[in-house]
Amino acid sequence: MTTYISTRGQAPDTTFAEALLNGIAPDGGLYVPKAWPRLSAAETAALAGQTYGDITRRTLAAFVGESLSNGVIGDSVRRLEAAFAHPAVTPLVELEPGLFLLELFHGPTAAFKDLAMQLMAPLLEAALAERGEDLLLLTATSGDTGAAAVRAFAGARRVSLAVLHPLDRVSPVQRRQMTTVDAPNVLNLAVRGDFDDCQRLVKLLLADPDLKASRQVSSVNSINWGRLAGQIPYYLAALSQLPAPPQFVVPTGNFGDAFAGWAAGRMGPKVGRFTAAVNANDALVRLLSEGRYVRRPTKPTASVSMDVQAPSNLERLVFECTGRDAERTRTVFEDFTREGAVEIEPKLVATLRAEISAVSIDDARTAEEIRRAWQEYGRVLCPHTAVALAAARGLDRDEGPIVALATAHASKFPEFVADALGFEPEPCPQVLAIGDRAERFETVRPEPEAALAAVRELLAR
Ligand SMILES: *Cc1c(COP(=O)(O)O)cnc(C)c1O
Numbered sequence: 221m222t223t224y225i226s227t228r229g230q231a232p233d234t235t236f237a238e239a240l241l242n243g244i245a246p247d248g249g250l251y252v253p254k255a256w257p258r259l260s261a262a263e264t265a266a267l268a269g270q271t272y273g274d275i276t277r278r279t280l281a282a283f284v285g286e287s288l289s290n291g292v293i294g295d296s297v298r299r300l301e302a303a304f305a306h307p308a309v310t311p312l313v314e315l316e317p318g319l320f321l322l323e324l325f326h327g328p329t330a331a332f333k334d335l336a337m338q339l340m341a342p343l344l345e346a347a348l349a350e351r352g353e354d355l356l357l358l359t360a361t362s363g364d365t366g367a368a369a370v371r372a373f374a375g376a377r378r379v380s381l382a383v384l385h386p387l388d389r390v391s392p393v394q395r396r397q398m399t400t401v402d403a404p405n406v407l408n409l410a411v412r413g414d415f416d417d418c419q420r421l422v423k424l425l426l427a428d429p430d431l432k433a434s435r436q437v438s439s440v441n442s443i444n445w446g447r448l449a450g451q452i453p454y455y456l457a458a459l460s461q462l463p464a465p466p467q468f469v470v471p472t473g474n475f476g477d478a479f480a481g482w483a484a485g486r487m488g489p490k491v492g493r494f495t496a497a498v499n500a501n502d503a504l505v506r507l508l509s510e511g512r513y514v515r516r517p518t519k520p521t522a523s524v525s526m527d528v529q530a531p532s533n534l535e536r537l538v539f540e541c542t543g544r545d546a547e548r549t550r551t552v553f554e555d556f557t558r559e560g561a562v563e564i565e566p567k568l569v570a571t572l573r574a575e576i577s578a579v580s581i582d583d584a585r586t587a588e589e590i591r592r593a594w595q596e597y598g599r600v601l602c603p604h605t606a607v608a609l610a611a612a613r614g615l616d617r618d619e620g621p622i623v624a625l626a627t628a629h630a631s632k633f634p635e636f637v638a639d640a641l642g643f644e645p646e647p648c649p650q651v652l653a654i655g656d657r658a659e660r661f662e663t664v665r666p667e668p669e670a671a672l673a674a675v676r677e678l679l680a681r
Pocket of ligand 1: 604
């Protein structure tokens with residue numbers, strides 16, 4: 221039996237399926253497995269000969285347990301493989317001896333969010349069908365999460381999806397990926413405001429008593445354990461191809477992707493240091509260097525999907541680094557929510573630093589790395605990937621091969637890349653496929669009444 225517990229210790233133990241449906245635990249904490257599933261040494265060695273699908277089936281079997289009926293995992297993995305354009309799903313590319321890119325952008329929306337979202341949609345549909353329930357999913361997006369969710373859930377029978385993006389503040393490619401999908405169960409709301417307004421509206425809607433009374437309401441951002449479970453397989457796939465434990469460098473916003481990598485290490489395989497590469501939004505760097513976790517206003521950068529000031533998944537790492545002390549974890553994050561700042565005691569900071577490093581790369585260095593990767597390898601990087609590769613330059617290759625995660629295709633962010641290189645990136649097939657189809661979205665004021673009215677209409681369709 222695979223059981224899930226809350227990082228804040230005041231919610232009942234639950235199953236994978238319930239954690240998936242709930243998103244956040246009822247005590248405000250995040251779900252983690254009660255015990256980390258372990259791969260034996262033989263199983264770890266056997267990963268090397270397996271396909272991405274095999275590795276994903278094995279990983280999901282460990283995390284889902286018996287909470288979904290037989291066959292559901294196989295169906296979801298087949299769907300994932302069919303949705304990806306590359307036979308390896310997440311190819312590992314050597315740039316020069318000891319330095320690799322793990323390409324996570326071969327899915328339908330050309331960003332790594334597809335990897336978990338394509339798995340999550342059929343898993344959620346199965347959980348809902350078994351319960352005879354319907355679900356409303358709400359998500360605020362600065363671009364990639366919304367696009368991946370729209371593609372994964374369009375046409376789902378038991379899920380209605382409302383995606384809130386800030387009007388005129390996502391890239392035109394990202395917007396069109398969301399708004400050109402014509403499905404009756406999907407609603408795109410362009411909010412006259414910024415990303416924080418979108419997040420605030422989602423929080424208010426998630427707590428709306430009438431909505432909650434009408435059906436299960438949840439969210440698809442990376443607080444949801446289902447997202448992280450779907451991101452562990454590519455770490456296992458990458459390390460199985462390397463002769464020594466790799467040092468992963470993860471372009472980081474909400475710390476979901478990085479935590480999934482850390483979790484892969486907990487399953488048994490040897491992994492080197494984890495580096496969270498962030499942009500100018502550097503709360504993590506300051507936490508590890510100064511021992512203070514402080515919320516500052518979000519700075520807009522070229523790596524928009526990483527413009528996050530309070531990485532939500534840090535709570536999972538703090539829980540682990542306190543020796544799974546739920547009381548202590550709850551205090552840290554309740555204080556942080558209330559005060560916007562919290563002191564972390566030196567012993568805990570030292571434990572966090574033993575697990576991860578954090579490096580901040582500003583937009584000037586990001587542009588410089590885009591030029592360097594073009595000159596040295598003939599490769600055009602997206603700004604998020606460039607943040608990771610720039611951070612990877614500072615690591616010591618004697619400590620193991622370095623794997624920087626390539627989280628999106630450059631042609632999703634043509635303006636910044638063109639400014640750095642002097643030419644526009646070649647559009648990938650996924651971007652070309654958007655074509656000139658009609659866009660569908662509703663523009664709303666940043667007020668709950670307007671968003672609520674639109675969501676009620678969606679549910680009545
Ligand atoms: C979401 C995103 C990230 C950051 O991932 P987190 O899990 O939030 O840390 C990095 N790069 C791209 C392209 C993304 O869309």
